[in-house]
Amino acid sequence: MPKKYSIDTIPTPPRHTPIGKFEIERGADCINCGRCAIVCIYEVHKRQEEDLRSMAEPVVYRCKGCFSCIQECPRATLTIRDGTDYSRLGDSYWTPEIINTNWYQAETGKIPVSGAGYRGPFSGEGFDSMWTDMSEIVRPTRDGIHGREYISTVVEIGRKLPAIKFDSHGEIVSHIPPTINVPLPIIFDTLPFGRFENVYGAMAMAASYLDTFMIVDAREGFMGEGQKAKGKRQKARWEESHLIPYITQPTLHSFDVDWINACKMVELEYEEDVLGVVNEVKTLNPGTIISVRVPFGDNVAGTVEELTYAGIEVIHLYADLNGKAVNQTRKKSLLIKDMTQNVHRHLVDLKIRDDVTLIVSGGIAMAEHVAKAIIGGADLTAIDLPLLFALECRYCKNCQEDLACPVELKDVNSEWGAQRMINLIGAWRNQLLEILGAMGLREVRRLRGEVGRAIFLENIEKNTFDKVFAREVSHDANG
């Protein structure tokens, strides 16, 4: 049995005062009776240390919105409202809740738990228009004494042969393409911003600990700690094997054999003549896995088909930050959930699905998105913004306007950052295990394309409510 993979999380507090969900204001007619301090179990209310006769300003970020102090105050002088800064976090896709839960996971390494039922909308767009299935009585079991039966989250990157051929002596004659095992279906993608050396350092350390990979734009020259000589690509240090250099405009790039030999995998931007570059790299080192980065958009399935037939082993399909198509002409933008399914289905129909590994990225914001992307047909996902959230990023976009970063990403200590990323991924993986366990799956590879283990809003609405609401008058049903 292979060694069990596990991620050790260590509580790693934030450096800055967190942004609270609520704001509490103490009115002028407070009589300093201290009732609030008694009823609050989260230590929002305390007396002033320098003058115990007066109440201190509420420590609002600790407030969990139980309303006890509000309701118990004999003078009714406390007011609660939604936190202004909190409500302004992120945008309509990267909601305050998403950012906040990622912060929580990066700090604690725990999966978010709450009581009193679900509180969100019934359904929504994209990933929010599907549910995952469960099974009442199947394995893998779990219990408190023996833990849980091991569920593997390993995925392979590379081409998988449908069968292996042997000669009359029992020797393998098939050419076995190179593959890499990643212990979890999450790799780190290039960052949209916050591309600082210490941030990369944190990512590299986390990737190394997790035994996963990080994709780094080769232009940025980052090849590991201690590598200062710009423009000169030299072997990186211990993180080296966890890097996937991403090469933009590969047709204009000149490849160096030593450098190629140091890479397990290289990612190339999709261009018309990308296949020529692929051949060039493969000639330098046939063992290097090559991924082609293709944007989701017009005719993406056709492009993937063409590349797969041409022998490309890995295709990284990327959407924009909000999981929408990058270049497309149609009016209504498709979402990553459906686009992934379309590409997967197309490859299955052509019977070439296992010839290629699909990495999917863009808008992967929560652990559930990893599972849902895989159900749609991805082999694995690549994530970006959540890694920055692990470093306390508030997605204020100040940096894009050259304004000061409120959490000083530039000054992040890489080790602290790495641990926060490890915590985040640890929590995500545990949630993935919950989903797999509930379905009765023992390995994530079996989840790929398992649309039968998902419930899609569109289908279930139709199947259930067409009849209930007599939506269509059927001409032959009453006969």
Add this chain to the structure above:
Amino acid sequence: MPTVKKAPSRFPNEICEIEVQRDISKCISCGTCAKVCPFGVHERKTGYNRVSKPLSYLCIGTSCEDKTFYCVNRCPRNALSLVISSEYRTIGDYRWTRALIIGTWKQAETGIPLKGQRYEIGNSGGGFDRIAFNFPDDEGRGEMGGEDMAHTLHLTPHTSGDISTEIDLNKREGKKISIKVPFYGGGMSFGSISLSVMLAKAKAARAWGTFTCTGEGGYPEALKEYDDNVITQVATGLFGVMEDTIQRVKIVEFKYAQGAKPGLGGHLLGDKVTPEVARMREAVQGSSLFSPFPFHSVYSVEDHKKHLDWIKELNPGAIVSVKVSTPTDVDMVAVGSYYAGANIIHLDGSYGGTGAAPDIAKKNIAMPIEYAIPKVHEFLKQEGLRDTMTIIASGGIRTAHDALKAIALGADGVVIGTVELVALGCVRCGNCESGRGCPRGIATTDPELSKAIDLEWGAQRLINQYAAWRSEIVDVLKRFGMRSIKELVGRYDCLIENHEITQD
């Protein structure tokens, strides 16, 4: 019928929609407001010069505007104003809107149902929140076909006689058990909630001739006097399950899974395992307790039957409910449960749940109850088993209207959980598990915090809330011209899609 008695909030400041503000700089403490307000919002206590701070939660709001006693108009100094309170803006979420939470509190206080859409549905944009009743005398059932229309029209308005809200829980051979209202209390274990909450639930159940459930955490001695109204749960951890507890009750519930965390099993954190909880569960104090998933001895319908046979052997008079979550094949599970000998199939949808559960599970795993009910109802009909199985639905039943819709979709009755906690003053902050547990003293066994709920007060709040629900159910049945809740089961034609629901 049990007596409804006023059971006001246990807090000095009840959260309410309208806040009455008095501008101290303008007020001359003339006391006019205290004289005119018939609701007691303003008061000048004897011996005081100043008028007290307004008790906003007593205010009926702007509906007072055209009355002679409207304090805002009567104040000679224009010192009074009505605003939406900041608390009201802050409380609530998509599923449990501010109006639903505060409305439930009011119903628990008075026992009178509140009318109006905002007290009937939430703002989640799907499921129950997009379904409305298609009352026969209502306009605009444009979406219905001719045949359905005729079906609706032959109903005549019901004018006289009592309307029954009683449902049968056992439609198979054996002891007949019925409940007077089409709902009963969901399983909440001792440990996850305090003893007084558990007893309050039992007391209300007895008063209303229905049931409450122990959940998986043992059967506290104090519940003994309510034996006839208690369902005991046999769940995957078998915590607190003893021959004696099985033999004492009329209904035994097998919990395969729960909607909030399907396929995950239960988890009681070490902090909540107090000496008492540990004793009841035959476990060690302070150590986290995991309820495994699934039943380690059940991997087939035959194994399932073996379990049920075991219960029936121990207590031949008991009927058995099988509580399951709502996977795609929930219809098959229901039929399997029938062949294993179950009397009730209890479907627990994914959006409900009271105790702590991983957010990822609540949001994603298994389908919402609105889909599962008709799925199972139809399949049991096809299999010719619908008349022998009782379908009970839970997981997101927030209002009497949700309950009625669930029944019209094909359930016989419903199980409620969160609404009971809200009736007891839960604000749905969701922090049941963190630190010392529920800050409101409901879902906690912390010795200090759990003092907050007084048994008598709690029972009365629940009795009132049940009364409000029953009254609303009777009202709706009356509008459909039905004499019994049983007539509503599976009556899809009583429902209509409502696409235009928007809430504040």
